[in-house]
Amino acid sequence: MYAAPAAVFVLLLFVVPLLLVGQMSASEWPLLQGSRGINLPDNYAGIADDRLFWPAVGFTLKYTLIVVVVLLVLAMGMALLVQERRRGVGFLRTAYFLPVSLGLASASLLFWGFYSPQIGPIDPLLEWLGITDEPIRWIGTPNMALFSSIVLVVWKFAGFFMLILMVGLQSIPNEVYEAARVDGASKVQSFFRITLPLLRPSIALCLIISITGSLLAFDQFFILTNGGPDNSTTTVVMMIYREAFRRFDLGSAAALSVVVLLVLLIINIAQFRYLRRGADE
Amino acid sequence: MRRSTRTRATTAVTAAVLALVMSACGGDDDTGTTGGDDDGGSSPEALAEGVDDGSTITMWTRAATEPQSQRLVDAYNASHENQVELTVIPTDDYLPRVGTAAGAGELPDVLSLDVVFVPQFTTAGAYLDITDRIDALPFADDLAQSHIEVGTLDDAKHVVPHTMDLSVLFYNKSLYEQAGLDPEAPPTTLQEFAEHARAIDALGGDVSGTFFGGNCGGCYVFTWWPSIWAAGADVMNEDGTESFLAEPEAQAVYDVWKGLVEDDIVAPGTQDEAGPTWTGVFPEGNIGIMPMPSTTLGLMPDTFETGVAPIPGVDGGESTFVGGDAVGISSNSEIPDAAWNFIAWTLGDEAQVEVVAQNRDVVARTDLASNEYSDQDPRLVTINEVAGVGRTPYSLRFGETFNDPQGPWLPLVRNYVFGDGTTLEQDNEAVDASLQS
Amino acid sequence: MRLQQVIGRTSFWVFGGGLAIMFLVPLIWTAVASVSPHGATAQQEGYGFNNYRTLTEYDAGLPTYLWNSAYVSILTVVFTLGLSLLGGYAFARFRFPGRDALFLLIIAILMVPYATLLVPLWVLLGELGMRNSLFGLALVLTLYQLPFSMFMMRISFEAVPREIEESALVDGCGTFGVLRRVLVFAVWPGMITVGLFAFLHAWNDFIAPLFMINDSSRYPLSLAIATLRQQTMGAVDFGATQAGVVIMALPCLLLFVLLQRHYVRGFMSGALKG
Numbered sequence: 002m003y004a005a006p007a008a009v010f011v012l013l014l015f016v017v018p019l020l021l022v023g024q025m026s027a028s029e030w031p032l033l034q035g036s037r038g039i040n041l042p043d044n045y046a047g048i049a050d051d052r053l054f055w056p057a058v059g060f061t062l063k064y065t066l067i068v069v070v071v072l073l074v075l076a077m078g079m080a081l082l083v084q085e086r087r088r089g090v091g092f093l094r095t096a097y098f099l100p101v102s103l104g105l106a107s108a109s110l111l112f113w114g115f116y117s118p119q120i121g122p123i124d125p126l127l128e129w130l131g132i133t134d135e136p137i138r139w140i141g142t143p144n145m146a147l148f149s150s151i152v153l154v155v156w157k158f159a160g161f162f163m164l165i166l167m168v169g170l171q172s173i174p175n176e177v178y179e180a181a182r183v184d185g186a187s188k189v190q191s192f193f194r195i196t197l198p199l200l201r202p203s204i205a206l207c208l209i210i211s212i213t214g215s216l217l218a219f220d221q222f223f224i225l226t227n228g229g230p231d232n233s234t235t236t237v238v239m240m241i242y243r244e245a246f247r248r249f250d251l252g253s254a255a256a257l258s259v260v261v262l263l264v265l266l267i268i269n270i271a272q273f274r275y276l277r278r279g280a281d282e
Numbered sequence: 283m284r285r286s287t288r289t290r291a292t293t294a295v296t297a298a299v300l301a302l303v304m305s306a307c308g309g310d311d312d313t314g315t316t317g318g319d320d321d322g323g324s325s326p327e328a329l330a331e332g333v334d335d336g337s338t339i340t341m342w343t344r345a346a347t348e349p350q351s352q353r354l355v356d357a358y359n360a361s362h363e364n365q366v367e368l369t370v371i372p373t374d375d376y377l378p379r380v381g382t383a384a385g386a387g388e389l390p391d392v393l394s395l396d397v398v399f400v401p402q403f404t405t406a407g408a409y410l411d412i413t414d415r416i417d418a419l420p421f422a423d424d425l426a427q428s429h430i431e432v433g434t435l436d437d438a439k440h441v442v443p444h445t446m447d448l449s450v451l452f453y454n455k456s457l458y459e460q461a462g463l464d465p466e467a468p469p470t471t472l473q474e475f476a477e478h479a480r481a482i483d484a485l486g487g488d489v490s491g492t493f494f495g496g497n498c499g500g501c502y503v504f505t506w507w508p509s510i511w512a513a514g515a516d517v518m519n520e521d522g523t524e525s526f527l528a529e530p531e532a533q534a535v536y537d538v539w540k541g542l543v544e545d546d547i548v549a550p551g552t553q554d555e556a557g558p559t560w561t562g563v564f565p566e567g568n569i570g571i572m573p574m575p576s577t578t579l580g581l582m583p584d585t586f587e588t589g590v591a592p593i594p595g596v597d598g599g600e601s602t603f604v605g606g607d608a609v610g611i612s613s614n615s616e617i618p619d620a621a622w623n624f625i626a627w628t629l630g631d632e633a634q635v636e637v638v639a640q641n642r643d644v645v646a647r648t649d650l651a652s653n654e655y656s657d658q659d660p661r662l663v664t665i666n667e668v669a670g671v672g673r674t675p676y677s678l679r680f681g682e683t684f685n686d687p688q689g690p691w692l693p694l695v696r697n698y699v700f701g702d703g704t705t706l707e708q709d710n711e712a713v714d715a716s717l718q719s
Numbered sequence: 720m721r722l723q724q725v726i727g728r729t730s731f732w733v734f735g736g737g738l739a740i741m742f743l744v745p746l747i748w749t750a751v752a753s754v755s756p757h758g759a760t761a762q763q764e765g766y767g768f769n770n771y772r773t774l775t776e777y778d779a780g781l782p783t784y785l786w787n788s789a790y791v792s793i794l795t796v797v798f799t800l801g802l803s804l805l806g807g808y809a810f811a812r813f814r815f816p817g818r819d820a821l822f823l824l825i826i827a828i829l830m831v832p833y834a835t836l837l838v839p840l841w842v843l844l845g846e847l848g849m850r851n852s853l854f855g856l857a858l859v860l861t862l863y864q865l866p867f868s869m870f871m872m873r874i875s876f877e878a879v880p881r882e883i884e885e886s887a888l889v890d891g892c893g894t895f896g897v898l899r900r901v902l903v904f905a906v907w908p909g910m911i912t913v914g915l916f917a918f919l920h921a922w923n924d925f926i927a928p929l930f931m932i933n934d935s936s937r938y939p940l941s942l943a944i945a946t947l948r949q950q951t952m953g954a955v956d957f958g959a960t961q962a963g964v965v966i967m968a969l970p971c972l973l974l975f976v977l978l979q980r981h982y983v984r985g986f987m988s989g990a991l992k993g
Contacts (some may be wrong), residue, residue, distance in 0.1 A: 003898075007802045008821055014862045015828055018756065018839035022831075025839075032838075033406035034382040052712070053688055077720025089732070095979065096739035099746060101779035103964075104941070110948075111749045111964045118551040119559060120757055120957050122748050141554035156742065174739050188799035217832050227556050227687045228498055231696060235688055238832045245834060246378035247686045248719075249402065251385075258835035265830035270823075345946045368935070372945040375929050382838055383932065386845065558955040 013089045025255035032249040044256035053232065053240055061236045064147065065215035072155055072211055073204070076162035083163070084170045098160035105157060109224035112153045116140060116225075146226045150234065153221055158214075169203030170196070209272050213265055221223030237261060297637065330418035332623030336363040339621050340390035343368060347607045350445040350577075351394065354628050357637050362627070366392070366498040377681070384408045389612035392409050394444050397608040398680045400433045405678060407441035409433070409610040415447035415622050416442060424649040425629065428604040428674035440610045442539050442629060445577070446644035448672055449504045450665055451475070452495040452564055452579075453571035453592075455587040457482050457489060461570070468571075468591030471598045472509050476547075480607070482570030483547045488548035491574045492542060493564065497699070498557035499692040500685040503675075504603045505573035506695075509671050512595025522677025523717050527694065528710035534596045540699045552606070553700055556687065575605070576665045577691040580642040586623055590661040592668040602672035606644075644669060683716040690716045746968075753961040770958035777947050779936045781966075786941040787853060788922055794857035795921035796914045799864045803913055807872025807906070808898055813886075822869070829866045833926060841930050849931040860921045860929060868913040872929060874908030876902065911981040919971055941967060 018159040026044055029037040083094045100108065115121050116139035124136045131196055140146040173196065197204075219238040223229060228235035237257070245254035311511065335558045343351040348370045355366045369390065370381050383389050384406060395403060403409060416430070416439050417424055426443050433441030457463035461482045469475035479491030495501030507517050515531035518524060526532065542548055549569060561578050563569055567586050573593055590598035606614040609628075611621045627633055634645045644665055651666035677683065684691045694709035754766050775781040809815065810822055839939045840859055841850070848854030883905065892900060903910075925941035932938055938946070944963035948955055 002774070002809070002815075003805040003813070003894075004815065005805075005819060007806035007809075007865070008817075010802055010820070010862075011824055011828075014840065014843070014858060015824070015836075018836050018843055019831065019841040021489065021842070022835055029383075033384045033403065033408060035385050049930070080737065082731070087731070088736075093735045093739050096742050098979075099972060099975065100742060102919055102975040103968050104919070105864065106925060106941075106945075107923055107964050107967050110960055111745055114752060114961050114964075115745055115748060115959055118554075119562065119955070120752055120755075120961075122752075136550050138554055140440075142558075157744065160742070188357070207778070208874075213829055217830070217836065219832065227497075229556060229687050230554065230694055232688055238834065239688070241687060243682070243688050243835045243849065245838070246381060247688075248682045251382055251838060258832055261832065262827070262830050266827065269826070269830065270967055345948075369933055370935055370946050372929065372942070373927075375926075375945070379929060382841055385838075386842060388845070450905075559957075562955075562957075612993070 022255045022258060025251050026259045028252050030250075030252040030255070032251050033243060040252070041187055044252045045260070046258055048260065051240070053235060053243075056232060057237050057240050060234060061218070064150070064218060064234075064236070065212060067147075068154055068215045069208065071151060072159060072162060073207055075155060076159050076166055076207070078160060078161040079128060080166035080170055084167050091106045094163075096218060097163055099274055100157050101160045103157065105220045106224060108157045109221045112149070112156075113225050116149055140226050141230060143230060146230060146234050150221050150225055153225065154215075154218075158211070162211065162273045166200065166203055167206055169200045173199045203270060205275055209269055212272070213269065216265060216268075217261070297490075317443050318446065324633075326418045329415055330626060332415075332421065332621070332626055333617075333619035334623050335620060336365075337617045337620035339364055339366045339392060339553075339617065339624055341366050341368050341392035342380065342390045343394045343607065344373045344396065345370050347394070347445040350609075350638075350641070353637050353641060354633060357633065358624055358627055362623070364623055364626055383660055384612075387614050389614040391612060391617055391713045392609060392613040392624060393612045394607040394609040397441075397443075397605060397674055398431055398677075398685070400429075400441055400608050400610075401435075401676055401678050401680070404433055404435045404440045407613055410613050410615065410618055411438040411440060412442075412611060412622065413437070413439040415626070418627065419626060421629070421631075421647055421649065423457050424647045426604065426646050426648060426669055428648075428669075428672060429606075429608040430580050432674045432676050433608055433610065441608035442610070442625060443606065443646040444609035446604065446630065446646055446669060447608040447643055448602045448604055448665055448669055449508055449573050449593055450575040450576050450602060450668060451571055451591040452574040452582070453589045453591065454564075454567065454569060455589050456567075457485065457586070459588070461485055465467070465587075465589060468589055469594060470600075471594050472535065472596040474540055475536050475594060479542060479547050479570050480545070488568045489570070490568060491547035491570045493549040493552055493555075493560075493569050494539070494572060495555045495557050495560035496548075496553040497555055497687070497692070497696070498560060499687060499689055499695075501555075501557055501560050502691070502695050503684050504605060506535055507675070508573075508593040508601040508672070509538075509595050511601035512593065512599035513597065514595075514599065517675055518530075518677060518717070520676075521653040522675065522680065523714075525710055525713040525717060527691070527713060528706050530549075533597075533706070535699075536695065536698050536703075538596060540703070575629070576644055577606070579661065579665070588661075590664050591666065600668060600671065602668045603672045604669060604672040620692050639716055677717055679719060685711060749961050749964050753958065756881060757924055771966070773959050774944070774947065774962050777895045777943060779938070779943075781940075783936060784938060784940040784943045785970045787937055788941065791853050791857050791860065791928075791939055792918045792921040794854065795864065798857060798861040799868050799917035800914055802861065802865065802870035803872040804898075804903075804906075805909065806869050807876050807909075810869070810873040810901065811876030822873075825869050828862060829953035833863070837926065837930050839978075844931065844981050850931060851937065853932075853937060853939075856928055856931045856939075857921070858952070859927045860924060861917070863924075863927075864917045864920050867916060871909055871913050872906065875906040889918050896920075900965045908981050911978055913972055915974060918974065922971060923967060 027039055027041045029040040029043070031037065079097055083090050083097070103111070116122065118136045138145055139149045169229050177195055177199070178191060181195055186194065217238050218236050219242065222234050222236055222239060223242070226234045226240050227257050241254050241257050241261070244257060335518045341355070351368060355368045357364050380389070380393065380395070384403065389408060393408070426446065429441060429443040430439055431440060451468060453468055461484065463478055463481055469478050482489060483491030494505060494610040510517055510532050513534070515529065516526050517532070518526060535624045543552070549563060561574060564572055564574055565581065565583050567583070578589065579588070593602060594600050610623055611625070614623050629646055631650070634647055634650050635653050635655070639645050639650065639653050642655070642659065642662060645651060645653070648670055652663055654663035656666060683689045690709065690712035692715060694706065697703065697705045697709055754768060755768055756764050756766065810818065835916045844855045844859070847855070878900060884901055887897045887901045892950070923941055928939050928942045932942065935955045937948065943968065947958050
């Protein structure tokens with residue numbers, strides 16, 4: 002009964018639009034003119050033919066893999082660092098966490114300026130130190146563009162994941178560690194034997210959020226790299242955006258969205274299973 | 283939801299047909315009663331002037347041209363019963379916003395649009411046929427034709443120029459003097475342009491010969507194509523379905539620029555400039571000469587003197603890309619006569635001289651190319667005159683092919699200029715494929 | 720032992736402090752850059768607030784945009800809290816048909832790209848007569864906040880020991896009475912967390928208002944700044960951009976620091992039992 006408002010809300014604002022997306026994906030549907038009737042399966046069949054598609058899939062996967070690993074390892078380190086009661090821990094937590102409060106678009110704009118040759122602070126600094134007088138091409142080469150985007154995303158989200166992991170860490174009873182120490186386990190050993198397994202639910206939650214978020218990455222690339230240089234940072238969602246709003250083809254944009262949704266559902270259901278199993282153990 | 287569904291004639295869209303289509307679809311907009319007046323017995327004067335009856339006219343524009351539109355709207359509102367309500371939309375997000383509204387038939391009365399996207403919208407029936415209204419204007423023959431031509435579909439005209447933005451060469455006269463060049467003798471061929479750039483680059487320090495948006499498809503189109511046109515060549519066939527961008531005339535233009543890139547005559551950051559800041563480099567005073575949008579002339583600092591010259595072809599000739607925004611009455615408008623009253627007024631002598639020319643913008647009428655404001659600044663005459671020989675390219679797939687960073691044009695030109703250029707033919711096939719999709 | 724402690728503390732500060740500096744540098748830089756002189760911005764010479772003046776004087780004026788943003792954000796917070804408080808209670812405490820399906824459906828909202836859903840949502844809100852209204856906009860923003868909120872409130876309720884409500888039930892409260900009189904206080908930190916993130920999201924988002932709002936005078940701040948940024952033929956004004964980032968960020972940072980104790984407890988109380 003208490004779920005009724007949410008159910009109605011989701012039905013109206015999510016399920017209905019989603020059904021419309023489904024209809025679009027099966028229709029010839031130019032943005033400017035509206036539906037021209039069913040053309041199944043043209044929109045779906047056309048996806049793989051797009052010269053941008055496979056590179057975009059490849060890049061999205063590569064980006065997701067790197068971001069998830071870097072983000073979680075760093076967040077774990079930060080969580081370990083700030084979980085103990087110590088002087089100054091409050092300051093560190095706040096510092097790590099502040100970027101979370103910015104919007105992703107704001108953060109992207111901030112780094113866009115930060116990396117720009119016009120007002121970026123790093124080039125003048127390096128020049129002043131006499132290290133180099135060539136400006137760094139932060140988003141000029143494929144690898145640098147990927148690197149720069151990852152820096153932005155890690156900066157923006159590490160604090161969020163740190164918080165989730167920190168909470169997980171603190172829910173592990175101290176007695177467990179005490180017992181391990183009595184048995185002569187070193188700190189490293191107890192981290193791998195006790196902390197990691199007990200942290201599995203938290204880690205799984207982080208994985209779900211970070212994997213889904215990274216696979217749907219858009220804002221940071223839209224603002225920072227525009228998918229370039231030379232399409233090297235074009236993600237799948239950027240393709241959806243291009244189909245819908247640059248090629249005015251809602252049908253193929255919707256088809257691509259449906260495929261992405263299905264893939265994400267499969268990935269996430271698998272992860273939920275894993276999370277459940279972790280919690281039961 | 284199916285209300286947004288429309289069956290529209292894609293060809294031969296006359297005002298009458300449009301009115302029929304509109305009433306057939308209904309929607310929550312009741313069919314405009316004034317829609318049929320076009321064919322009525324109104325006198326030419328009434329047709330030309332529209333109606334000033336205190337209507338509220340809605341208009342959308344992108345942020346990029348807001349200052350120009352806002353000035354016209356303010357001046358109009360101050361002197362008319364009708365009131366225009368201007369909504370400004372972020373430049374990057376203009377097409378998603380306008381496209382969505384067009385699909386649902388909820389466009390504002392007056393819709394301004396980056397001129398290269400006009401063909402797509404006219405074909406989709408987003409604009410009303412205003413042939414009779416345009417032709418009834420007393421100065422119809424003096425209107426700059428490039429925008430109107432791009433908005434013409436099967437002899438029906440849909441748009442008039444609103445904000446003219448031309449590509450012209452800007453050069454830094456103080457750097458010209460320092461390099462021993464004559465600041466009153468700008469280049470007349472692209473070869474000469476390259477020589478000047480090299481001479482200025484030799485000054486050393488922070489000074490560079492030239493600059494361009496090296497990772498920006500729209501910038502290449504805007505600044506390099508005029509050199510191709512100046513040589514008498516074309517960039518596409520008439521229907522905009524076949525690319526000539528791998529032809530020798532085009533290659534000759536790329537080669538000049540490629541030479542400048544290889545010898546490092548271009549400013550640092552050229553290759554990575556994706557567009558948002560490409561016009562911000564010249565005003566800092568360290569660039570010798572580069573093609574720039576004419577609309578930025580008013581923004582040039584007074585720390586050095588800026589000279590203006592037409593963009594030349596490789597061996598002479600001159601041309602320009604007539605960009606900017608075109609404006610028309612949307613087919614969703616219920617008050618086309620009032621909307622036209624505003625549009626017609628923006629093209630009149632008073633608005634063109636006292637609003638447009640006074641702010642050092644390009645006038646939309648050739649007969650006003652020389653006016654009291656341009657007389658004070660000969661650079662404006664240069665710009666206004668080159669508008670007459672300039673072009674606006676036509677293609678239904680323009681944006682996604684040339685402007686979009688994921689489009690096929692950007693790799694073509696980048697591979698040629700920054701790479702070894704061996705993929706030109708193959709890249710051009712991708713452009714063809716995109717134009718025909 | 721002492722030496723080890725000293726080394727431990729030093730390395731803690733070197734690592735932790737170094738990392739903190741790296742996290743703070745971009746924020747500090749943007750604040751400095753927004754008042755620094757630079758060609759092609761409003762701040763030509765010396766340090767000063769000219770970029771902010773550009774911002775405050777833009778079109779309908781900063782107060783209007785701030786008010787619109789605050790209104791939409793607060794409405795979004797209210798909607799989100801209402802839905803997720805009731806929904807979280809239901810998911811945590813009751814078995815009802817379709818429970819798992821509904822929960823999965825809510826989580827699935829995360830998996831649909833923003834760009835995809837906007838056009839259908841826009842059409843739908845038009846049907847409901849809620850286009851161009853801040854109310855409709857808040858509904859859309861609430862939608863995207865729902866997965867996180869529902870998850871959060873569910874684990875918050877699950878973390879509350881059942882004994883607490885059982886004693887209240889025995890005392891004659893209905894389930895709603897229990898929620899109102901007892902549980903709300905137990906899940907308070909969770910609600911603060913949910914409310915805060917809903918606020919941040921609504922405050923910062925500019926894509927939804929871009930589609931939903933027609934009148935410049937009803938733009939929220941985020942959209943006004945996006946518009947302002949690209950004037951003059953699409954050339955971007957660096958100064959106004961960074962000033963915009965700062966103005967957008969300030970209320971968020973402030974709320975964040977003020978509420979820090981609460982939202983940390985919000986996460987804690989859930990303890991993420993999965």
